[in-house]
Amino acid sequence: MKNDIILAGVGGQGILSIAAIIGYAAVQSGLYLKQAEVHGMSQRGGDVQSHLRLSSEEIASDLIPLGGADMIISVEPMESLRYLPYLKPQGWLVTNTEVFVNIPNYPEKEDVLKEIANLPRHVSLDADKIAGEIGNKKAANVVVLGAASPFIDIPFEKLEEAVGFLFGKKGDELVEMNLAALREGRRIAKSNTGN
């Protein structure tokens, strides 16, 4: 088993939380893991990415080779496109459709979504809206993770456990809300892709 995943977003959008959930679940599943993060200056509203590698065999590089990623998981639509050279031609792109505009020359949202729709295998969903309906707008990142979960080779229960573990300190209510976000993201992805 080998999953190479690029996580993408804007500094502060919570991609490291996604990484932490998958990471915990992977370790609990006895997998090897390497996960390269971005710290420092870029975290101030700049584009950030994380290379997340899971494998049943020992992993060499902390970075995923170009053209080697099985999946891009992005919390922001334009950011999902920035890392396309990393994606395998038949890889999955899973992204939030809600834009994060903090630059003057942000492209038309419609055009961004069109580019995403052109990819052979993609799931796009308005994770901010879904998270809002569940009652916690901050859980948009977990919704996106849920939408990516059918394509990650880790049992879904392990991801649920990881959410419980990582949000456990912050109270049951937050755990339940994030579990709901995870499940709803998964449900939508499954119904959209017929998986």
Next chain:
Amino acid sequence: MHKLLLLGDEAIAQAGIDAGMSGIFSYPGTPSTEITEFVHASGEAREKGIVARWAANEKTAAEAALGMSYAGKRTMTCMKHVGLNVAADVFLNASITGANGGIIFVVADDPSMHSSQNEQDSRVYGKFAMVPILEPSNQQEAYDMVHLGFDISERFRVPVMIRITTRLAHSRSGVVRRDGREQNSLRLPGDLKQFILLPALARKKYQSLLDNQQAFQGLSEESEYNTYTPGEDHSLGIVACGLAYNYLMENYPDRKPPYPVVKVCQYPLPYNNIKKLYDECDRILVIEEGYPVVEEMLSGFVTEGKKISGRLDSSLPRTGELNPNIVGEALGFKTGELLKVPGLVAKRPPSLCKGCPHIDSFLGLNEAMEKYGKGKVFSDIGCYTLAALPPYESINTCVDMGASITMAKGAADAGLAPAVAVIGDSTFTHSGITGLLDAVNDGSNITVVILDNATTGMTGGQPSAALDKVEDICRGVGVEEEHIRVIKPLPKRHEENTRVFAEELAYDGVSVIIPRRECIQTLNKRMRQKFKDKTKKAE
């Protein structure tokens, strides 16, 4: 065995805690910050009474570490690569005094300059100081090498350098811990003159450092981290240093390159393995993160031997971080057809946070500077360096910690007026105070803006050594009381603040303006904590 999921930085910190370290002294700097932060946050470290301190700068930190070593205890000092420039004085002289308790300088380089102003390679410093260098290739080695580093440091009474780069510092992987080791007890150096570098004594100490070189070489020859792996195809021999070894292996799914490979993770460079490789192969490829340090050593100056390839002959790019593809191409692999980034994807550079006090400071300064024209604002290292970018474009320099004040002074002495320095509170106490003293002593005509957000912001909000001290320091240095002006950078005070800027810009002499408002990130963090504590109490 149970594995911890740790960043390279955290693995080093955990190893320090486990290896009987008594204290860690640092100044924050990406990508090294998380080492000391981890020790700070560790309950285990607290229980063991391990001292974890943020110092005013890398030099004071390293000197405190050397003092702890003097007292017989194990210690670590951590910094980013350019931080070692600040601590270079103590680093190079500590190699002469030697250590008592084990001392490790952990230096995190930043190839590709993700968060830095250059990509200098600390191995050059290590060689300069003639101390053993350990360069882990993964998180587990980073952990293990702290134990090795303390062993070497105490056995040979020499400081040891651990050199990592951004990618290892900020990448997470499983790490297996070792059994803990007791801390040393307080123990003065056996020779009470060991740390006195008077010329006559220093010459002897220097000689003993030189005498030890043979032994350090021996350690490298025998090191379990310096390996030779045979390969059948001798048309090429590969030397892979530290992290670069992983990129090499990534290109061979079975992890078996056809060529002989020498892995180098400990310096001085292991001679025997490399000589063997050189003798049996037609050409040598050196893969190393950072400068072509090893490649240059192997190439010599008047090259008549076999071809040495690497960053110097364009087999690998001369600058920047390595990755599996770059290394693959040097090995003759082609990167296939890739998906393209659509043209509409715009750059998203980092920017000042919404609500950041610096924004209001720069808007005021910009307006007050309008009548003087562009090109007169010297700045420094911190979040506020982002004011170089649109929409502010307020500053004209960013060179090294503290250089804003001293460069403004030099330009003022050359006749530039006004000459403005913009520096953060933490950078001011790091390296700005002495420059301000120079300006006061010389009566230079400069306006210094000390952006006081009460934290070390860029690196994630570590405490600032300047907290509640900025005015007192300025007074103490000799800035006139009426030209120390504190303002509150808020949008609603824009006009008032602009007036203060204008008044001090017009003053001929040293004036200091202190825009003071807490960093929005630390404020938010504090508020969240407060809310949490409150709800806890309510429960």
